[in-house]
Each structure stands twice: as C-alpha cells, then as structure tokens.
Amino acid sequence: MDDRRNDEPRRARRRPPATAGRVARLAADHVAEMTGKEPEGITSLEQAEDGRWTVGVEVVETHRIPDMTDILAVYEAELDPEGELLAYRRVDRYIRCQVGER
Template identity: 55%
Template sequence: MVPEERDGRDHGEERERPRRARRPAPESKRPAPANRRAPAETRRPATTARSAARSAARQLRDLTGHDPESVTSVERQRDGGWLIGVEVLETHRIPDSTDILAEYRVEVDDDGELVSYRRARRYYRGRSEERT
C-alpha cells in the first residue's frame, strides 16, 4: 500500500482557527461602572410604553373581570409612571352593536405595577360618541 501524497489542500481535516483579538469598545459604548448611575434624563425608563400598556390591561382584567378590547392611549407621567387608556367589554349583547363598552384610565408605576384605575366613560359599541 502506497501512502497518500499531500498536495497542501485541506482534505477534511479539522484545523484550529486563529482567534481574533477584540478591539476595546469605544468610550461611548462602554458600560457605566456599577457604582455610578447615569443622569435621570439619559436613563431608559424601567418600563416601556408597550410593557406598561400590557401590564395595565392584564391587571385591569384581573381586578374587574372584564376583557380588554384595546389600548386607547398611553401617556408618560412626570413622576415616571404611565397613564394608560384601556377599552373593555363590560356587557356583551346580541347584536354586537349594542354591547356596552367602557374606557378605563389606568395608572401604573415605572415598574408596571398598578397604582390606580377609574372608569372614565361607558358607551354602546354602535354609538361610541353617546354616553350611557
């Protein structure tokens, strides 16, 4: 048996790949030291508008037992919390145009926890401009 000649090409053998040296991160992208906090105006809120709205709708459903139909408004408060408008189905009727809907104003803190809620208005689905 004659040994195979090597022609310098890779014939399926595994080779160790050289590791690339990491470049240091630019000064602006380096994480802040743990003992220093960024100024309040540059810090990201603990809760985003989307997660605050989801949290408000979920907690409102848990408290009232009414299923949320939609989020109608999201407003950032000066104290860091959120004021969320949530539309819920309060009474289902046939036909659907006579369902009674309500809009609740739900306030959650910066961590997404419920602070307060109140019903702002009630109306028939088919006549959303009229109050009941």
Template identity: 55%
Template sequence: MSEPRARRRTTGDEPRARRPTAGEEPRRRRTAEEEPAEPPRRRRAAEEEAQPRGGADDDSPSTARGPRRGAARIGAPEAASRAAAHVRTMTGRSPEGVTSLERTEDGWRVGVEVLESRRVPDSTDILAECTVELDGDGELLSFRRASRYYRGRAGQEDQS
C-alpha cells in the first residue's frame, strides 16, 4: 500500500496570482479566434534542395541530404491519399489500404490494396494489389493491377 500524500502547507510567503490594478482589465484566456496564427512552416525538402549549398563555384547536383529530388512537390501522406482516390476512380472499388509508398525521380510509386470480390467467409475475399505512379503534383501517370490473391494469402497470386 502506498502512503497518503502529504498536503502542502502554505506559509503566506508564496507568490499569488497577480491581480489587476485599478483601471486594468483582468487577464482572460484567449478564444480560438484570438489564437496566434500557426508558426511559420519549415521549408520543404524540395525547397531546401533547390537552394545551393557551399561556395559560388559549387555546381554539383547533390546537397548535404543527397541527390536532388525536386520533382515530388507533394508529401507522402498526400501522395498515398491521391493514389487511393485514383484507384477508386479507375476501378470503381474502394481501396482497403496503401501497402507501399516510394518516391521516384518523377514523383511517387504507390501500392494500393483493393477488394475485388467479397465472399463469405471473408477469408476467401479476393484482393488485388494495384501499382499507381503519380507525378510530383499527384496526377496519375500509370495504373496497373500487379497481383490478385485471397485475403491472408498474399503469396498465392492470380486467383479467380
């Protein structure tokens, strides 16, 4: 068993909350409208890579982070979301989830899992892995169904 916590005794010497003086309005909490604007965002990686590093005669394409990749102007979460939306548009089926995400020289390559055939029990559902390539702005470059498989058995492909 734990011992009860001792109550803190005050001696009267502790500082108290400051009270407003005559003619001064009391402080109040800020409302949502009064909150300061968001702090300035950090520069995105593409912007940082576009900035030259080193001396004026340094014309190498690499930076401290590695080779330049200015093509991808959207981030990974946005690329995944847009890829899922493109799959929904192309197939008419709702994506189950994003299975892979890779930045490429031209933009993004995203793997999206789609439910192709719902069955009972659901362990016999047929899923498809679709590969979507997006440009740096998230626009569709290519779409293909890479494989089909029963739910829970990703190693067995092309089931009907």
C-alpha cells in the first residue's frame, strides 16, 4: 500500500542559497568556460537585494614576455541566487603593470 499524502509530482529541489565563497568560485568557472581563459582572481563581489550576485573576475587575455606586459581583463558575471550564470561582460582591459585606477 502506498502511503503518499500528496499525489502531486515532487518538485525538483533547488540548491541552497549560495555563499559568497561558492559564488566567487562559480563565477570564475563560468567566465573560464565562456572565454576559454583561466581566472587570475576575483576583483569584486556584491549581492543585490533580490539575491543576484555580481562578481568581477580577472583573467589573462594575452600572455606576453615579460609577463609584466600581459594583457588582463576583468569580466563581470551576474549570477542568480543559486549561482547559475545569468549574464557576463568584459568591463575592463589593461596591461598588468598599470598602477592605479583606470
């Protein structure tokens, strides 16, 4: 005998809300997948009131010799509250040895 209390189909379980560390890793993975470039680091991370995350991910776009002349870029990745990629865009590009705000 089936002891189900509810005949409605079970809904797929959503992942728990993402933590900042998990979101940063996911954003880096998403940017790497979309651009084919390995992330160097996270430059910014912010959660909006609606739960969406915006993460700045720095990558090396062009390796040069010497490496202080590498061309770096920052991609901004927007993730939903569970860490799924909603959008990404390149927001900055510069030479590694540049100092100061651009």
